[in-house]
Amino acid sequence: MKPATFTYHSCRTVEEAVGHLGAAADAKVICGGQSLVPMMNLRLANPTDLVDLNRIPGLDAVDVGPAGITVGATARQHTVEISPAVGAAAPMLVAALGHVGHPQIRNRGTVVGSLCHADPAAEMPAVFATLGGSVTAQGPGGTRTIGAADFFDSYLTTSLAADEIATAVTFDSPPPGSGWSFEEVTRRHGDFAIVGVVTLVAVTGGSVAQARITVFGGGGTPQRMAAAEQLLVGTARADVDEELLRSAGAAVSSDLTPTGDIHGSAAYRRHVAGVLVTRGLRTALDRARD
Structure with a gap:
């Protein structure tokens, strides 16, 4: 099909x-x-005007600093994916980008665009929700920043105003020595996730100092799973056994309220999310350094 005029x-x-x-x-x-x-092309969107940012100088910058990774609005996903500096600072981000569509998609698609599209089954919103950070938005009244916790409103909806443009996103740097994992279930590689889980674990002084668990594909936005996170925080690393990891997975399955569709029922998504959390936390702990 062809788009409308x-x-x-x-x-x-x-x-x-x-x-x-x-x-x-x-x-x-x-x-x-x-x-x-x-x-x-499918007439699901019929804008009267398209505002192209690609010729604006400087919006394709990717900067890695002590506080985080800042990605401009026109920076391609592939550019971020192959950046050695990004890979060293936030390997979770690079790993997740490898699951976004296919190489042809990532050669044109942008990280900021994926966040603004706000598909709850997409990888970039889940990584943003896990790492934290902010989106820089510019409108008629000037520039403002929107925190990761406040950016996603609902399915395909963000807190950007209709006359605002997201010019950059900054992903917070993960805590030093933290471990991470990225897990998703899809019908085929490159498809949107039926359900996925991103985890981040930081160990300090022999105990779990931080635990972040985000489920995507299980609701209208990426969801941080606070109850499961609190099961781990403050626990001695030596005491985090398989029973505790399974309890965290069970807490996620209990708290998640997904909807069913042709790709998977709500019960299936709850079950798979719990399995992925258990698996992901195990991987994150293995990667974490005290």
């Missing part, structure tokens, strides 16, 4: 893009277009 704006500054976005009846920002264009 639209007006195309190739912008040279963020201010110009914000102006077009606010002036149009129903405008959409486009960078990689790997999610938006298929939706337009």
